[in-house]
Amino acid sequence: xxxVIRKLARSNYWQLIYxxxxxxxxxxxxxxxxxxxxxxxxxxxxxxxYNSLYTDLYMREKYISxxxxxxxxxxxxxxxxxxxxxxxxxxxxxxSKKQIDNDGGIPSIIFKSxxxxxx
Amino acid sequence: MSEEKLKTKEEKERLKVEFRKTMDKLEKTQxxxxxxxxxxxxxxxxxxxxxxxxxxxxxxMEIEKFRRKKNLxxxxxxxxxxxxxxxxxYKKKGIDxxxxxxxxxxxxxxxxxxxxxxxxxxxxxxxEKLKTEIVQLKDEQASINIEKTDLLSSSIxxxxxxxxxxxxxxxxxxxKEGDNxxxxxxxxxxxxxxxxxxxxxKCLYNVNYLIYQPLF
Numbered sequence: 072x073x074x075v076i077r078k079l080a081r082s083n084y085w086q087l088i089y090x091x092x093x094x095x096x097x098x099x100x101x102x103x104x105x106x107x108x109x110x111x112x113x114x115x116x117x118x119x120x121y122n123s124l125y126t127d128l129y130m131r132e133k134y135i136s137x138x139x140x141x142x143x144x145x146x147x148x149x150x151x152x153x154x155x156x157x158x159x160x161x162x163x164x165x166x167s168k169k170q171i172d173n174d175g176g177i178p179s180i181i182f183k184s185x186x187x188x189x190x
Numbered sequence: 191m192s193e194e195k196l197k198t199k200e201e202k203e204r205l206k207v208e209f210r211k212t213m214d215k216l217e218k219t220q221x222x223x224x225x226x227x228x229x230x231x232x233x234x235x236x237x238x239x240x241x242x243x244x245x246x247x248x249x250x251m252e253i254e255k256f257r258r259k260k261n262l263x264x265x266x267x268x269x270x271x272x273x274x275x276x277x278x279x280y281k282k283k284g285i286d287x288x289x290x291x292x293x294x295x296x297x298x299x300x301x302x303x304x305x306x307x308x309x310x311x312x313x314x315x316x317x318e319k320l321k322t323e324i325v326q327l328k329d330e331q332a333s334i335n336i337e338k339t340d341l342l343s344s345s346i347x348x349x350x351x352x353x354x355x356x357x358x359x360x361x362x363x364x365x366k367e368g369d370n371x372x373x374x375x376x377x378x379x380x381x382x383x384x385x386x387x388x389x390x391x392k393c394l395y396n397v398n399y400l401i402y403q404p405l406f
Contacts, residue, residue, distance in 0.1 A: 072222065072399075075218055075222045076222065079222065079223060101226065101227055101228060102227055102228040102229075103228055103229040106244050107229060108226075108231075108399060108400045108401075109398075109399055109400060109401055110225055110226050110399045110400075111226055111229065114226055134309055134310055142321075144308070144321050144324055144325070145308060145309075145317070145321070147305060148306070148308040148309040148324075149309050151302060151306060151309065152305075152306055152309035152310065155306065
């Protein structure tokens with residue numbers, strides 16, 4: 072079942088409906104507007120994932136291609152690579168921010184405001 | 191029969207199989223698309239229209255009450271044990287279920303490391319090789335999981351789950367009579383004692399796609 076849900080989620084039809092439904096309120100993905108079934112939630116999750124993959128493809132991100140998107144195993148591999156990369160980038164950002172914050176080891180200075188005026 | 195004719199016959203047979211496979215896939219896709227459109231799933235058994243739908247608030251309360259009652263009933267039964275208790279009993283008999291979990295996790299680590307290599311691979315031959323390795327490891331992981339699930343299938347948690355799903359199915363299953371939808375079974379007893387296995391199987395199959403289960 073998962074393979075069919077993923078096939079639908081990456082199809083032009085569902086991607087178009089999904090993208091338009093985000094912008095236009097009168098386009099609905101399903102007959103029901105709430106109380107979603109497991110299948111519907113599953114499709115929504117994959118629509119979001121494939122939407123981000125098509126964005127990556129459009130942005131010419133590294134290691135993503137049409138061949139990757141139509142292949143479930145390669146898509147999973149790309150998603151894992153992307154999440155690991157995001158983790159390591161965030162870690163790097165944190166470390167470099169720490170270094171900038173305390174560049175040279177000077178303690179931070181607190182400026183006291185002089186709000187009280189002398190009479 | 192000449193070799194050429196034999197080849198054509200084989201080719202025709204292969205094309206037939208391919209065509210059937212493609213049609214099956216298309217049918218499956220259309221089926222899923224139909225199931226997705228609404229939060230009620232329609233199906234036919236022996237030309238009778240049935241549907242399963244999401245339960246309303248009072249029905250949900252009824253299902254929860256059923257779960258509580260069954261849980262108490264199982265806990266009062268000395269032959270019924272929790273998963274943890276089964277794990278301990280199996281351990282004494284030389285079957286280590288915790289170790290199965292460890293093996294599955296270590297297989298997942300292996301899968302992840304191959305996946306990371308696959309993500310950066312462009313060469314078709316290497317891609318196919320890595321994909322085959324992943325599929326083999328996933329198969330290995332799945333067979334351990336099946337074994338583990340099978341060993342724990344008598345646990346209170348698992349039996350309770352099956353019972354609640356079955357009660358859920360009874361609550362939300364409706365049959366079309368003229369223009370109206372009516373309950374397919376008058377009570378749970380009638381549902382569980384029904385000999386219409388086709389209806390029960392189709393009903394439970396569809397109910398599983400209604401009930402939310404965390405995906406990741």
